[in-house]
Amino acid sequence: MKRRNFIKAAASSGIIATTSLAPASASVGEKAKKIKWKMVTSWPKNFPGLGTGANNLAKLITEMSGGRLKVKVYSANELVPAFETFDAVSRGTAQMAHGASYYWKGKSQAAQFFAAVPFGLTAQEMNGWLYTGGGMELWKETYKKFGIIPAAAGNTGVQMAGWFNKEIKSVDDLKGLKMRIPGLGGEVLKRAGGTPVSLPGHEIFTSLKTGVIDATEWVGPYNDLAFGLHKAAKFYYYPGWHEPGTTLEALINKKALESLPDDLQSIVLNACKIVNQQMTAEYTTRNHQALDTLVNKHKVKVLKLPDEVLKTLQKLSDEVVSKIAAEDKMSEKVFKSFTAYRDQVRQWTAISEMAYLNNR
């Protein structure tokens, strides 16, 4: 929907109330007054992990503020469509949104670095870059012109490479492969000769089952099991390569945030950090439980992509990611920071997490 049509539709439908919009300026400095915020999301209602992460975020803000700031969550299409949340926060229709930054590459190519980069950073490394490596400052700079303040608000950890109906034995098997894989991962598959397809979540199962697509990525065991993907595909491959530590994001209308007293501003931004950690913990636990069910109950075969295929994907990923840097000044700046951090942190990770896991 175009923005003008959207506003017209909203106005005529009356869905968007004209009260309690950002900034809640009447409440500035008046601690006793209750403030109401709307959080629009890109998720189906109560979607496990991602949607429930948004619910947790709203609950935390309401709870830590003692109800002085109440946040109500709207699932995709309740107030605005899944991919209209950025605009909604930018113009103040909603004070907050929960989604992922790679949805906004149309706004700024640089945005993609703050969600997931093929062969990029793990969840722990991503938090290192964002919180103590300069990433967060660049993210804020990227969204500044839209009047939006971003915050990391969830991380799924390593996502799986996906479900396949055809075994991938060599790079040749990627040629002509019709796979549901969005974003940068899709670009990489295209360069490898495959056909990336964009499909909303609810169409994936049937498309895979009926052979409209040969493969799909989704998230990991926890979400994949809930979706029943094991009933649609022959093989389950690992390891993931295209989303090694996907960061979810909260978008906050700058004026709305700045109209709050200092303590509530701190609560909003810090609640995002709590959800960021909590989501990784939840995925870690739920993924291992779901993997157990998939393998032992549903007899799912977990295979490995051949080294040669992974090497090719890595080479193509580097090409795709480098191309973003050439798009504009901001993208170049973010690319440089991200890759410099990755190239250095991998040396520490190699003798800490990686060495430990290989020896455990």
Add this chain to the structure above:
Amino acid sequence: MKRRNFIKAAASSGIIATTSLAPASASVGEKAKKIKWKMVTSWPKNFPGLGTGANNLAKLITEMSGGRLKVKVYSANELVPAFETFDAVSRGTAQMAHGASYYWKGKSQAAQFFAAVPFGLTAQEMNGWLYTGGGMELWKETYKKFGIIPAAAGNTGVQMAGWFNKEIKSVDDLKGLKMRIPGLGGEVLKRAGGTPVSLPGHEIFTSLKTGVIDATEWVGPYNDLAFGLHKAAKFYYYPGWHEPGTTLEALINKKALESLPDDLQSIVLNACKIVNQQMTAEYTTRNHQALDTLVNKHKVKVLKLPDEVLKTLQKLSDEVVSKIAAEDKMSEKVFKSFTAYRDQVRQWTAISEMAYLNNR
């Protein structure tokens, strides 16, 4: 110092003010009234990473509460000695403490599982167990009889195996090795024929330099570089095995917490979660910077413990950890939960973090 002597000394010295002790009952429910809390710690003043983590925690609580709850941090020995903080919070001399749970094995053997276990959980897995795998509930149960509520409040990630003046080429080289290594790691070294030594931080450098000890573990590149350990030892070994994701803890006096209004209770507990994540981010970034300095500027040799040695250490670790379970009912319960989680989550980690890192 014995507890009675401590109280006498404190009373005569007047160090411990009798005002604003826990519970801050005069302030219950009165939101306008400022509440003051003391946080005693086991760290030297502003100690990088761990001590600054405690400072961050106090700052966050003060900030999110809009100054309604002000927390003042005391370094080790300012109010109470480093290892008297548990008792101080238990009796309400201080409302909070920051330290690590393996210091309290004298109170409960089970406490050791909530800090670091040799060949145990990584930071990400530890958060999974604590927040969504039942660990936090068991931690609370362990401290219940002391009137203390615990919270995870920092994680260093994988710690290094340490600094050595003698190269370890086989298990035989561990025999007679005098190494500064506390806790469970020390127990394991003892079973391998070594001599674990307990030394406070400030004595390590000279002891290693003068040959009083042959080796020492400390934390990782960030803290090790600051301590100058590269000037005292010949070799730096990896990977770490004895503390794969050390969790720091906040201790909160139960009565003091419960005397706060609901929003402040939520702020205190959630501030701990923020610091928990922030510390890992900080260590991830600072460790990789410090490693670069150690290797490229100070020409430190990073070696690898032989597989045979690591296998022996793992076998001995399992024996030492299993022994804790036999100590009492609570320890057995925690041991069972911890090992069940570890045995399952490692399967997920193997096809996510570990597989990804090995292919990146």
